[in-house]
Amino acid sequence: MRAGRLDVGIVGAGRVGPVIGAALAGAGHRLVGITAGSDPDRAAAVLPGVPVMEAADLVRASQLVVLAVPHDQLPDLAAGLAEVEAFQPGQLVLHPDPAYGTDVLEPAVRRGAIPLAVHPAITFTGTTLDLRQLQASYAGVTAPAMVLPIAQALAVELGCEPVVIAEADRPAYAEAIATASEFARSIVGQATGILRGIGVENPGGYLSALVSSTFDRALREASPD
Template identity: 65%
Template structure:
């Protein structure tokens, strides 16, 4: 599954959404081998073909069976049932790295896989994804929340660095608060921009999003600089 270079892994991706495909592409760029991806909808298949050309589209059990590193990038609500369901069928393997990207979960949700001997990692990039190659450049300025058992924490941190990001350790007990902060920043930013765009559109300004772009970016940069 892995190639002959030290530290290179056979990576399988569960979920060909915006996050999973971009992170998988970044891992491939770091030299890891992509062994399979799951993609159900036409949109996800098209995204996989665009960002992960040549990577076979497989079922979830097939992806897990072939992978040394399983990257799970699915909606948060689906994660517990997926992990426990695969554990019930004996799919997880000893020594296999299992990493998810859900902001609200740490490694406790991966306990069924850990019981089978898998290595649990929670790795969340604090970034809004487009699901295109543009995201690969943006990873270079993105922080990742990493939660893992202490002995394997360096594995999660190393994977983040390989993807171009900056790892930040978040304790298991703090994942809920972390997720709240991420959701607040995302939803507040979106709602404010939509409100302002609506007002400008109402007074006849064409392309209000483009009009606000420089203002919003500079205002956010100023606010973030004040917090450093």
């Protein structure tokens, strides 16, 4: 795999799929296509010129399939693509959902595909700005032992430092990710609301340096020496 490049298909044109596609293209892989999404202009801005294809046709044409769809849609998507025999033996099938390991890809595995779970630990905006964030982030990686190096290599190609998460630990991992994300949004929202209420213009900009430095300090204190 590492000696050559892969034909990559992106199923899911929300905030995550196009960015992962752009990162993989930047690592030298070839993008076969992407499925249609609700915001085609945004997807096209991140992946200009990439063909829009039907999911089953795209999967059949790809060596690496990225299933970047909302959490509650992933099980049915995997099952549906397996039912129409879209998955191919030896094909890599990757999803970036933090809460699932590889069990959710069992329908693809039964068709001979190789399951990988790679979650970049960033908040995606769906723009090319995310590519810079990926370069300073980690990725939670889950895969069968025989193919774990492939998942780790793909995380590195996204720009992330891979951290192995056991299948059984994915729910706890997802809880940690959700707790950090929701807490940060809640606190910032509350603080900016107070400042706005007393007439401070651009409260988000006003708090930017304070919030960033506070979180940086908290993260340093939480990290081992």
